[in-house]
Amino acid sequence: MEKWGLNQRLVFGLTQGIDTLWLRMHWRICRLQFPPTPNYSGDSQTGRLSRSHRLSSSVSISVPFSLNMSLRHSIEHAAGVESSISLSNIVTKSKLTLSKYNQRLVDFVEDVACSLFVGKCMKCLEKFEVQNDCLMGNNKQSMSPLLDTLKMERVSTILNPAYPYPHEHSRHTIMAVVVGCLFFISSDNIHTLIQKLDSNVKWWSMYLCLIGFFYFFSSPFIGKTIKPSYSNFSRWYVVWTFVAALYHLPSFQSMGVDLRMNLSLFLTIYVSSVVFLTAFHIIFLGLWYVGIVARVAGKRPEFFTIIQNCAVISIACCVFYSHCGNRAIQRDKYLHQRNSFYSMLFMKSEDGNSWLSNFLHMYELKDQICSSWFAPVGSASDYPLLSKWVIYGELVCSGSCAGPSDEISPLYSLWATFIGLYIANYVVERSTGWALTHPLSLSEYERLKKQMKPDFLDMVPWYSGTSADLFKTMFDLLVSVTLFVGRFDMRMMQAAMNKVPDEAKDGDLLYDHLNERDELWFDFVADTGDGGNSSYAVARLLAQPSIQLKTDSPMYALPRGDLLLIGGDLAYPNPSMFTYEKRFFCPFESALQPPPWYKAEHIALIKPEIPFGITDLHQYDGPQCFIIPGNHDWFDGLHTFMRYICHKSWLGGWLLPQKKSYFALQLPKGWWIFGLDLALHCDIDVYQFKFFAELCKDKIGENDSVIVMTHEPNWLLDWYWNETTGKNASHLICDYLKGRCKLRIAGDLHHYMRHSVVSSEKPVHVQHLLVNGCGGAFLHPTHVFKNFSKFHGAAYDSKATYPSFDDSSKIALGNILKFRKKNWQFDIIGGVIYFVLVFSMFPQCNVIRILQEDSWLGRLKSFLTTLCNAFVCMLQYSYVSSAGTLILMMSSYSFVPSKLSRKRRALIGVLHVLAHMVASFILMLLLELGIEICIRNHLLATSGYHTLYEWYRAMEIEHFPDPTGLRARMEKWTFGLYPACIKYLMSAFDIPEVMAVTRGNICNSGMESLSRGSAIIYYASVFLYFWVFSTPVVSLIFGSYLYICINWFHIHFDEAFSSLRIANYKAFTRFHITVDGDLEVFTLAVDKVPKSWNLDPEWDAEVRLPQQLSHHRRFPSKWKAASGPDPINSVRVVDHFVIERTKPNRSPRPTLNSSVKLICVFWSANIKPADLMQTRFPRCLRLEMGHD
Structure with a gap:
């Protein structure tokens, strides 16, 4: 049969x-x-x-x-x-x-x-x-x-089938192994284990510490996709080190799991699988190269993916063998086996219950599974060709067998089955890929292309130890500050390029094409270009034809701004082609697409490049954008900003008319906007000052109102740092505008705050101070600036904050709870620092004295004494650890903000370093204690470096006999590589054994007895475990330090919130110059930013003409929120106020040297309060008059 x-x-x-x-x-x-x-x-x-x-x-x-x-x-x-x-x-x-x-x-x-x-x-x-x-x-x-x-x-x-081997094998493997082990482990086995471990508390403690440290180390990667390559590496790294430590502890054999057998068998199968699959992929790529297989098969799998597949196959084989072994083949019919199995599952016992009622006693079920599902496929008599190969296993017959059976071990057939399935699946997927991708027509392909999700970047990892962008940012900043500040200024170069200054003032720097409109809506946003989700959420709101606000009255609509002002810091962390395109232009182009004819790679020779059929900028009715650079835009000397802003024509669907990094806009009803470029000096240069000063004298009337836009809010930062910056800008506002500056707007601080003047003994130079840097960058705290109240001698009161002071202080708690989860790449820096601090302290040969104490109090005293002795020893004899401690002390002192006194900086820095040193020394002693306990109980350092391999060779002879001498021939054919690879692989896997053996040699003969290679291997093996123990602790201590500093001392406002990488709490400000000249100000905010986006079906279904501009569309934005409320539906007003227009004097005396004379006639009449907005306004007659 x-x-x-x-x-x-x-x-x-x-x-x-x-x-x-x-x-x-x-x-x-x-x-x-x-x-x-x-x-x-x-x-x-x-x-x-x-x-x-x-x-x-x-x-x-x-x-x-x-x-x-x-x-x-x-x-x-x-x-x-x-x-x-x-x-x-x-x-x-x-x-x-x-x-x-x-x-x-x-x-x-x-x-x-x-x-x-x-x-x-x-x-x-x-x-x-x-x-x-x-x-x-x-x-x-x-x-x-x-x-x-x-x-x-x-x-x-x-x-578009996904790549058939995604980076999710580790999670599936762990789940399968856990489920399989629990299935085969009965309650009786667990009870035996508990009874055995209950007799000795130290083993329970070691299990608890080991599991705890590994859990906290792997917690950032649980249920979260973090850079698949690093995430999967960390998971496999955890499994490797955890299992290598676990199998030395007693005792999993009580649970039916022989870890030593499984590990040795796993490594052997793993090496075989890697060799076999690597050879297969090389052959397959060769066939693709000569054209035998389809061209689509050229998609090469990553080597790490092949490694994961081999690990999965090996784990499956080991789980099977550990629970079933080499079972004898069952000669029953398959139908009989299936019926007996199903009858056991569903037939009721004598008491009327099925086997599920006795789930914990599953010996019969286990026997059925092993003998039916995993039965051997045959013997040497069935397959004579295989009799030459060593694939025989012993017959499990409880010692009654005279010798090994000729039955083929199911372990080999199971491995061959998995390898065959892998190869078949790989070949089929690659061979049929051509049929799945080519029959699409062009229209079908375009539809599918549109249905891809947006490729938005995540928030910048400011605490990453591996980010090349951050190192480039530091280098650019160092070069800009040390070489160019005070020596070269791009703003002077812009002024020098203007051959005719008068024309420059009227053309390149001054824009008056909006001043003839009856009313105007315009927006302000700053600090964009960090996370793609947050930047797009703001850009999507800016692009909407109107925003419907829910109020007590019927829906109130705010139309899209005809003008968009961006207050700098366009892309983080540094200005480059990649960051500008991916972090800044990509979200805005998805929110409002550029014209169909526009080529993003082209440079604008003549600006503005208005659409065809429009002869002048006054005729253009679409949205426009003006931008000033921020400090991050200046890190490369303003090169990228000039290339992408001043020499490009479109930011998505917003026209870019500006040609320089600073400008002046003349708006309706006597309103002006000054866009100042503060560079890295936090001030305007002399040419910029001259342009705006002459503009104040020649063109701005006495009753006009000016909005000054800068990147940095020096009123808050000067108060916080207790310094004075922007003297030229202050001179311009105080001595030339003379009270006509009604509003100052700025970004740089990534929150929203508005202060309005309360009272002043001196003339008020600025009525309102507004900060809104919620354009997409990480959130900044507001409670740090709670006590600000004076600027230019005037008293100001906080009218609105977003988020509120209480919410801001609560958000800071995330540094304790989420620092490592948000900044998992900080592990590299933190782990290396901790290891350097204790490098010279390994090994601690006298740590056994702690265990010789009789009471817990005595052990605690001995532990603290050993800790103090180690610290003193480091100061007296160590070079590496002492140097690392000194460097860390200096770095901590420099890290404390300079606004504090030197004594307070030194105190905070020393306490910070001491916390890290105590933690690192405690971890070092715990690691040494664990190794010493295992050595004393003969669990480590029993027979040299190759203990696992020697044990495996002994078990291999017993369980996998070699009657034909194949192993000797393979060793001869491979020139000794066959046993050597497995031998050293097992030694590399068994890190605790390497640590224990080398540690014993050092304690017995001193460090001088080791060769340089042996010393490197010892410290590398120690680092592999110490890194697991230290990274959660260093993140916890550093996060606690940031929380204490931001909430108690109000320092590190930038460092403490950049670590949280908060994409929520985004906002922009919408202004409205009404028909009577008043300025309405609305600040719109979104509390929660969506994390995923899908194609907007309304955008996709809307009819589009070939040359239609995107701002004419009803649904201009491409993506909508995939889950949760969309920003359009969740936006709300967090601040609203009105700045009234300055009333003109009744009998103004004209200035003779003015080029434009204004004769203003003010109407007033007896009016009702309800009609006030429609009837109170000045009417101005402009008369062009010549110079004197």
Whole structure:
């Protein structure tokens, strides 16, 4: 009789790949030979294509026998047919059988059948495409895209299959191993283990500490996708070091798990799998190179992915062998085995309960699984060819066997099955990729391309120890400050390029094309270009034709601003082509697309590049944008800013008319905007001062109002740092504007705060001070600036803050709870620092004295004494640790803000370093104690470096005999590499053994007895475990330090919140110059920023003309929130105030040297309060007059 087991079924499943490949190729040929003819029948409103015609007109396909059995039987049962039947009959009979159900259920059965039998459902695409064509008729321009009928994720999955080996094997492996072990471990085994460990508390303590340290180390990677390569490396690193330490502790054999056997077997299978799969991939790439396989097969898998697959295969084989061993083959029929297994599952016992009632006693179930599912596939008599190879295993017969059996070990057949499945799946996916990607038409390809999710970047990791951008930022800042500040200034270069200063003032720097409008809406935002999600959330709000606000009265709409002002810091952490394009331009272009004819790579020779048919900037009715640079934009000497802002024409759908880094805008009703460039000096240069000063004297009237826009809010920063900056800017505001500056707006601080003047004995130079840096960068605290109250001698009061002072202080608590999760790359810096601090203290040979104390109090005293002695020893004899401590002390002192006195800086720095030193020394002693305990209990350092390999060779001879001498021949053929690779791999895996043996040699003979290579190996092995222990602790201490400093001392406001990388609390300010000249100010905010986005179906379905500008669209933004409230629906007003227009004097005396004379006639009448906004206004008559 034919023998059936899991191995047979798995091998039999290999034919599925061949059947699927044949099916897809056959279907492709049929599509080319018999193109489907549309037959529109059924409901005319839905335009459904006749399914019987659509599925049977081309070809009748038989069901492959090796497809998914359960789903296949379900469809066959619903259709009432046998195994071999045409697909069209299945669908037709399914429809007849299920006609009494909802039509959606019928469609579901058809879709399942189509997807199951036609290889990723290429005909399903035709179905939906034809439906859309019928729905929209012959109007191709208004054709609704595929998204109207099918979710884009499903289409993307069907036609663009993901890479078949994603970086999720580690999580699946851990889950499978845990479930498998719990399945085979009964409550009796657990009870035995508890009784054994209860007799000695120290083992419980070691288990608890080990599990705790490894849990906290791996916590940032649990349930969170963090840079797949690093995340998967960390997970496998944790498994490696944790298992290597765990198998030395007593005792998992009580649970039926022999870790030593599993580890040695795992490493052997792992090496074999790596060699085999590497050779396979090399051969496959060679076949691709010569053109035997499809070109799409050239997508090469990452080597790390191959490593993970080998690990998964090895773990599966080890789990099987540890619980089943080499079972004798069962000669029963497969049907009898299956029936006995199912009867055991579902038949009730004498007491009326099934086996589930006695779930913990599963010996019979385990025996059935091992003997039925994992039975051997045969013996040497069945496969004579294999008799020459060492694949025999012993027969499990409780010692009654005379010798090893000739039955083939199921371990080998299981490994071969997994390798075969891997190869078959890889070949099928690569070979059918051409058929899955090429039949798409151009329109289909464009639709699928649009359905991709946005490629937004995450928030900048400011505490990353591996970010090249941060090192470049530090280098650029160092060069800019030390070489260019005071020596070279791009603003002077801009002034020198203006050959005719008068023309420059009127053309390159002054823009008056908006001043003739009756009213004007404009927006202000700053500090964009950090996280893509937050920047796009703000840009999406800015791009909307109007924002509907929910108030007590009916909906209040704020139209889109005709002008957008951006207050600097366009991209973080440094200005470069990559950061500007990905962090700044990409979100804004997704929110409001540039014109169809615009080429982003082209440089604008003549600005502004207005659309065709418009002769002057006054005629352009679309949104425009003016930008000033921030300190981050100056890190490269303003090179990137000039290239992308001053020499480009469009920021998405916003026109960029400006040519210099500073400008002046003349707005309606006597309002002006001064855009100042403060550079890295925090002040304007002399040429900039001259331009604005002359503008104040010549063109700004006495009753005009000016909004001064700068990047840095020097009123807050000067108060915080207790210094004075921006003297030239203050001179311009105080002595030239003379009270006409009604509002100052700035960014740099990533929150919203508004202060308004309360009283002043001196003339008030500025009425309102507004900070809004919530354009996309990480959040800054507000409670640090709570006590600000004076500026230029005037008293100011805080009118609005976002977030509030209380919320801001609560957010800072995240430094204790989330610092490492937000800044996992800080592990590299923190772990290395801690290891340097204790480098010279390894090993502690006298640490055993702590365990010799009788009481816990005595052990604690001995522990503290050892800790103090280690610290004194470091100061007296150490070089590396002492130097590291000194450098850390100096760095900590420099890290404390200079606003504090030197004594307080020194005190805070010393306390900070002491906390780290105490923690690192405690961790060092705990690691040494754990090793010493294992050595004293003969769990480590028993027989040299190769303990695991020697034990494995002994077990290999017993369990995997070599009657033909194959191992000796393999050693000869590989020149000794075969046993040497496995030997040293096992030694490298067994890190605790290497540490213990080398530590014993040092304690017995001194450090001088070690060679340089042995010393490097010892410290490297110590570092691998000390890094796991130290990284959670260093992050906890550093996060606590930041929390204490920001909430108690109000220092480190930048460092303490950049660590949290908060993308929420985003806002922008919308201004409205009314018809009567007043300025309304609305600050709109979004509390929570979406983390994922999908294609907006309304944007996708909207009709678009070929040359239509995006600001004319009703739905201009491409992406909408995938989950949670969209920013359009969750936006709210956090601040609203009105700045009244300055009333003109009744009898103004004209200035003779003015080039423009204003004769103002003010109307007043008896009016009602309700009509005040419509009737109170000045009427101005402009008369052009010549110079004197």
